[in-house]
Amino acid sequence: MTIDLQSVRKEFVARDGARTPAVEDVSLTLGEGEFVVIVGPSGCGKTTVLNMIAGLERPTAGAILADGRPVTGPGVDRGVMFQDYALFPWRTVAENVAFPLRFGPAGAGLSGAAIGDRVDATLTLVGLAAARDKYPHQLSGGMRQRVALARLLSYEPKVLLMDEPLAALDAQTRTILQDELLRIWGQDGPAASRRTVLFITHAIDEAVFLADRVVVMSSHPGRVREIVPVDLPRPRNDATRADPDFQRIAQHIWSLIKNEAYRAATS
Ligand SMILES: Nc1ncnc2c1ncn2[C@@H]1O[C@H](COP(=O)(O)OP(=O)(O)O)[C@@H](O)[C@H]1O
Ligand SMILES: [Mg+2]
Known part of the structure; x- marks a missing residue:
């Protein structure tokens, strides 16, 4: 699915x-x-940009199109994931992942068995098959975010809208989930099998590692400062993080936001 924001x-x-x-x-x-x-x-x-694409906020002016049609509200074609896991604590991992299929429009027409199969396949994809009957409080932060990702993937949205999904995790877990996210997105397979992703982060290295293009925004009011293409080859892995081109692109992005970041940190 293509998303177009126009002024x-x-x-x-x-x-x-x-x-x-x-x-x-x-x-x-x-x-x-x-x-x-x-x-x-x-x-x-x-977040405001992401919420408008999700249909949770309406633009004051301009247009947002999904495959050429105006976005008028939330839809199962656009799935959202936030920093806090927003899991149901009293439901198991598998029940959390099944929830949008059982109770939302995405599951309409799916039998109970078909939902079960979809949930199992998704849990396997995100590496949670062994945790399917656990409750969220029994899981680490990284595993909880895997559950949230599985729940998002289970209803197969065409666009994944992810608002700082890894921000609350420790550095090692975060690195692992960056690798996993690219695998799940399909970086090892043909480009045609990939879903459209909009991902928000504070971390420049995370942005460069993941992105085809990095949109650098500046504030008051929020504008697009520059769109930086990331022409590092895929699949990306630890070698990517050590690549001088990776460092060069990250440095460039830092130079764009440094002044504002300093101001924000000292006022
Ligand atoms: N519901 C709201 N009501 C009023 N102001 C808001 C609301 N949501 C966000 N803002 C303001 O809009 C600006 C952009 O916010 P946000 O999109 O959350 O930024 P970011 O996600 O980049 O931190 C900020 O000045 C914020 O205070
Ligand atoms: Mg935000």
Whole structure:
């Protein structure tokens, strides 16, 4: 699925009438099967952009199209995943993953057996087959985020919208899940089998490692500062992280956001 943002603006209006311009003149296309990552300082409108694509917020001006049709609300073609796992603590791993299929529109027409098969296949894909009957409190943070990813994948959305999904994890777990995410996305297979991904992160190295293109945003109001192509070969792995080109692209992105980051850290 292709997503098109055309001169999108978003202004939040408080009850007292005060206006916060959150996002200004954002134009961006997510190509079919493309992995696009947004980086930028806190408050630059990353989440607002993602929420508008998800249909959770409406743009104040401009247009958002999914395969050419205006986005008017949430849909099962666009799946969302956030930093907090938002799992049901009283349901097992398998029940959490099955939830959107059993109770949401994505599962309409699927038999109980078909849902069970889909859940098992998804749990295997994310490396959780052995944990299917555990409860969230019995899992590490990394495993909980795998559950959240499995739940997102189980209903096979065409676009994955991921808002800092790895931000709460320790560095090692995060590195492992970056590798896994690319595997699950299909970086080892043909490009035609990949889903469209929009991924938000604060971490520049994570952005460069994952992305086909990195969208660097600046704040007040949030705008696209630059779109940086990442022409590192796939599949990517530990060798990628040591590649001088990787370092060069990361340095360039840091140079774009450094001043704002310093200001944010000292005010
Ligand atoms: N529901 C809201 N009401 C009012 N202002 C909001 C709301 N959501 C976000 N904002 C403001 O919009 C700007 C962008 O926020 P956000 O998209 O969350 O940024 P980011 O995800 O990059 O940190 C910020 O100034 C934030 O305070
Ligand atoms: Mg955010």
